[in-house]
């Protein structure tokens with residue numbers, strides 16, 4: 001069953017699975033304000049629906065997501081004050097992405113093509129990841145925008161510190177195969193098998209009793225909290241905001257944030 005409430009995401013219910021897809025393929029699923037608001041609404045809705053046991057986050061078309069919508073950012077947010085940017089980013093990036101991590105149900109990302117910056121942040125906040133062979137992952141924004149990575153620095157926690165430093169310092173792309181070898185990707189499949197493999201994994205997970213699943217996710221995530229996970233994310237968010245006020249970021253903004261799309265593409 002496909003829900004038609006939303007305009008920039010797709011919400012489908014397939015038995016006990018909710019599949020929520022970025023749905024702006026012409027813009028490579030860049031995450032606009034509306035898309036993020038709809039994604040958050042859909043995640044909350046699936047979380048509250050007793051018939052849903054597992055959630056898949058996906059992207060319609062050839063790419064998972066090209067990250068924040070930089071064209072919208074240029075026209076709507078480039079003149080933001082510190083306070084306005086803080087309010088926008090803590091809600092749309094920090095709280096919305098942590099919502100996925102904290103959801104009392106397993107969330108699986110289904111990734112093909114580009115999975116970049118803000119899109120990669122969203123995919124990496126999921127509990128499991130299935131990727132097709134054409135997928136690639138990158139966070140080029142230190143190089144292209146002059147910001148301290150994205151708003152939630154999830155990557156070292158799921159791919160390892162050295163791998164995260166390599167990717168963030170160089171801005172380079174990580175192939176799906178590399179992602180699989182470093183343990184970030186749970187299943188690596190041919191593009192033609194991406195949807196069916198992700199659905200089969202979700203259905204397998206959905207067979208577990210939901211309260212047991214919920215407590216298992218809670219315990220695993222709490223183990224990270226004991227290691228300072230949440231505090232580290234909060235500290236990084238503040239650092240990221242500081243980087244928006246640097247001369248390096250201002251220079252990128254004044255050149256036009258849209259230029260970073262071409263730069264990101266050349267990584």
Ligand SMILES: C/C=C/C(=O)SCCNC(=O)CCNC(=O)[C@H](O)C(C)(C)COP(=O)(O)OP(=O)(O)OC[C@H]1O[C@@H](n2cnc3c(N)ncnc32)[C@H](O)[C@@H]1OP(=O)(O)O
Nearest residue numbers: 027028030066067068069070071114117118150261264265
């Ligand atoms: C702290 C910051 C966090 C962030 O998330 S900043 C965002 C960082 N993201 C990037 O640097 C990604 C840049 N985009 C790309 O690298 C490429 O794109 C892709 C590899 C994703 C896809 O390449 P291809 O299939 O050749 O498409 P195409 O011709 O580059 O783009 C098609 C249309 O999509 C628009 N688009 C792509 N990425 C974004 C974006 N991030 N924000 C807004 N629009 C985007 C383009 O401009 C263009 O549009 P038109 O058809 O009108 O020319």
